[in-house]
Amino acid sequence: MDQHWDxxxxxxAIRPCHSDDAGDLVAVGGLHTVEILSVTSTECKCIASFHVGTRITAIAWSSATVSPRRSDNWRIQxxxxxxxxxxxLLSKTSTQVENIFPFGGGLSGHHGLINDMTFVGGWSDDSSRYVATVSDDKMLMVWDLSPPSEVRHTLGDDDSMSDGSPSPAPRAQPTAYVIPFAHPLTSISSHPQTSKEFLVSDCRGSVYLTDWRSDVIDSDDMDQELGGGALRHPNLVELVEPFSMAGSCMNFPVPWSGSTAWRADSVDIIGGVFGNRFAIWDLSKLRGGKPLHSYAGNLEGGHRFRWCRTYPEHFAISSQNPARGAVIQVYNLNFASAQPNPLVLSPRPQFVRDFDFLSLPGIPRIAAAVGKTLHVFAIGEE
Structure with a gap:
């Protein structure tokens, strides 16, 4: 049953949680607040609200999140x-109220709009410790939310409670590892099968598979030559969408940026949308970085590319061009050149601000933001 939440x-910005223990949760970011919704087949229920105070531009879920529907000792992060x-960093547990921990501001953080963010992939504790952000300032930053103890605050003579007991040390500010790029960055994603790589795309049609952990080569020769570890560029593979790159190199106006995503069940399959074209890459068949499939879509101004988690052969594309209204087009990878299934949510001049597939079992469901309304709907019928 289709649902609406105002x-x-x-x-x-919206972001469903894809953790196995919290597939029913959706984060909704507005002008000042972030609401956490629990979605069922019959309702969307708000279970937490965080007043951040300014417009939300990106959201990322920690793998440590556990839904109240799965455990009495639930946790939102x-x-x-x-x-x-x-x-x-937003958190709430079954025993604690909403908590907001600010970080990354001022000189230590980004100096341009943050367009996307994600926690690292894999199944280790790192998937809730490191979060990566990309921005218009051409920087990828990987933040350590639990920095080593030596950088934490040390209690002094004045750091005590009124009863004489030591006051709790404040949480240490996260530290960042910075990777520069040549152009503004538009999207980033991680994969559950690896904690080393990120998939990063820029505004000119380039897609990078970036190993953020391999920034230093330990080599005796390099030490002798440079007096220390030699930095190397962490990009393992660079993929290109030829039409978008050609247009940007020839200074054609490109009013909408690109979006890429990893297929959840395969680390080799990558999809992305650039303007009115979408492309599919297979890392096992690199072809010099060119896509395995590239098609001209039916939507101008492609904005978001999302893979379905429960039926991974399906993907969807949205547009920020209001000419056709709020429309999401759903494709099947096995028939990518066929006409898509268009899902019209609202007439023009409305458009889809953000969307993603939910990880709930059964028929695939999409959560989409149009204006002040969150639409939750299935892409088929049982």
Whole structure:
């Protein structure tokens, strides 16, 4: 059954949680707040609300999140970015109220709009410790939310409670590892099968498979030559969408940026949308970085590319061009050249601000933000 949930302001970002223990949760970011919804087949229920104070631009869920529907000892943890280039770690548990921990602001963080963010992949504790952000300032930053103990605050003579007992040390500010790129970055994603790589795309049609952990080569020769570890570029593979890159190199106006995503069940399959074209790459068949399939879509101004988690051969594309209204087009990878299934949510001049597939079992469901309304609907019938 289709559902609608109204926010108090325009919705600017949404992100369903894809953790096995929290597939029913969806984070909704507006002008000032982030609401956490629990989605069932019959209702969307708000279970937490965080007043951040400024517009939300990106959201990422931690793998440590456990839904109240799965355990009495539930826990909500996610990171969000705001339009003032700051970051916030949001948390709530079954025994604690909402908590907001700001970080990454000022000189230590980004100096451009943060367009996307994700926690690292894999199944280790690192998947809730490190979060990566990409921005218009051409930087990828990987933040350590639990930095080593030596950088934490040390209690002094004045750090005590009124009863004489030591006051708890404040949480240490996360530290960042910075990777520069040549152009503004538009999207980033991680994969559950690896904690080393990120998939990063820029505004000119380039897609990078980036190993953020291999920034230093330990070599005796390099030590002798350079007096220390030699930096190397962490990009393992660079993929290109030829039409988008050609247009940007010839200074054609490109009003909408690109979006890429990893197929959840295969680390080799990557999809992306650039303007009115979408492309599929297979890393086992690199072809010089060119896509395995490239098609001209039916939507101008492609904005978001999302894979379905439960039926991984399906993917969907949205547009920020209001000419055709709020439309999401659903494709099947096995028939990518066929006409898509268009899902019309609202007439023009409305458009889809953000969307993603939910990880609930059964028929695939999509959560999409249009204006102040969150639409939750299935892409088929049982």
């Amino acid at each position: 926010h108090s302001s325009e919705i600017h 996610l990171a969000v970015a705001t339009e003032d280039y700051a970051l916030h």
